Amino acid sequence: xxxxxxxIKFNYQDGVGHITLNxxxxxxxxxxxxxxxxxxxxxxxxxxxDLRGVILTGTGRGFCAGQDLSERxxxxxxxxxxxxxxxxxxxxxxxxxLRALPAPVVCVVNGVAxxxxxxxxxxxxxxxxxxxxxxxxxxxxxxxxxDAGGTYFWPRxxxxxxxxxxxxFAEPVSAExxxxxxxxxxxxxxDELESxxxxxxxxxxxxxxxxxxxxxxxxxxxxxxxxEAQINYERDLQRGLGDTDDYLEGMVAFGEKRPPRxxxx
Ligand code: T3D
Numbered sequence: 001x002x003x004x005x006x007x008i009k010f011n012y013q014d015g016v017g018h019i020t021l022n023x024x025x026x027x028x029x030x031x032x033x034x035x036x037x038x039x040x041x042x043x044x045x046x047x048x049x050d051l052r053g054v055i056l057t058g059t060g061r062g063f064c065a066g067q068d069l070s071e072r073x074x075x076x077x078x079x080x081x082x083x084x085x086x087x088x089x090x091x092x093x094x095x096x097x098l099r100a101l102p103a104p105v106v107c108v109v110n111g112v113a114x115x116x117x118x119x120x121x122x123x124x125x126x127x128x129x130x131x132x133x134x135x136x137x138x139x140x141x142x143x144x145x146x147d148a149g150g151t152y153f154w155p156r157x158x159x160x161x162x163x164x165x166x167x168x169f170a171e172p173v174s175a176e177x178x179x180x181x182x183x184x185x186x187x188x189x190x191d192e193l194e195s196x197x198x199x200x201x202x203x204x205x206x207x208x209x210x211x212x213x214x215x216x217x218x219x220x221x222x223x224x225x226x227x228e229a230q231i232n233y234e235r236d237l238q239r240g241l242g243d244t245d246d247y248l249e250g251m252v253a254f255g256e257k258r259p260p261r262x263x264x265x
Pocket of ligand 1: 025026027029065066067068069070072083085086087112114115116117136138139142144147
């Protein structure tokens, strides 16, 4: 039976999946229902042979305020909540599945991203954010540590000091600062949210999908590789791309001085 999405909007067009977190009244905080919706959307996307990209955004003035705290009400005295369970069952698979998709995942951050909401943004491959957006490592304010990859992404992307400051003091980092720090690709004017989504859609739907996938794979592998191992890896991936229709089309289009018409294969 087809999944009925309740806390996200999901559609698939031209090989591009659009996931929109959709609980604006709570700044799109994560509920179990939202996680179930996201799992269904990812299962759908993983099964598409013609997948060319994914765009993640949110409705309203927030992108995502992390875990919905109304689902974490204090338990009666003597009872203990397993605080690892939500990570194991929901955040861990969400972040790892986004990273593993064989096509770029672009996040267009429409407003505040806090807690696990900020971590999920950083699991995406390219990040745009409107100028009014901010990123908050809100966790320590409620006695938790940054999770869902929060202590993985930040130090790798912005260094130890900025990660420590942002995480220990839970101070908002503006979209402009996030761009300066290299936490995101581009800070955009608020009124360019929709046009940015449309232009990203076009680029993903018409891009050299196999080259995108190999680029994503290689860039993420580089953190664990020596230079030599990385060059070897690039060589092997490039061999595969040399056999694609898109490489042939790219070369023909170059010769004919026209834009390429990539088919994504
Ligand atoms: O639990 C586990 O499984 C472990 C995993 C944990 C992952 C996590 O994400 S832990 C971190 C959880 N998130 C937070 O602690 C952030 C909480 N939210 C905020 O600090 C603030 O809302 C913001 C700084 C993000 C934005 O502030 P502001 O002033 O712009 O908005 P607001 O007025 O606080 O929020 C608007 C509404 O959204 C408000 O509801 P109301 O009063 O209008 O009825 C607020 O309660 C609601 N809301 C915001 N965040 C959450 C939320 N409701 C439930 N859960 C939230 N996380």
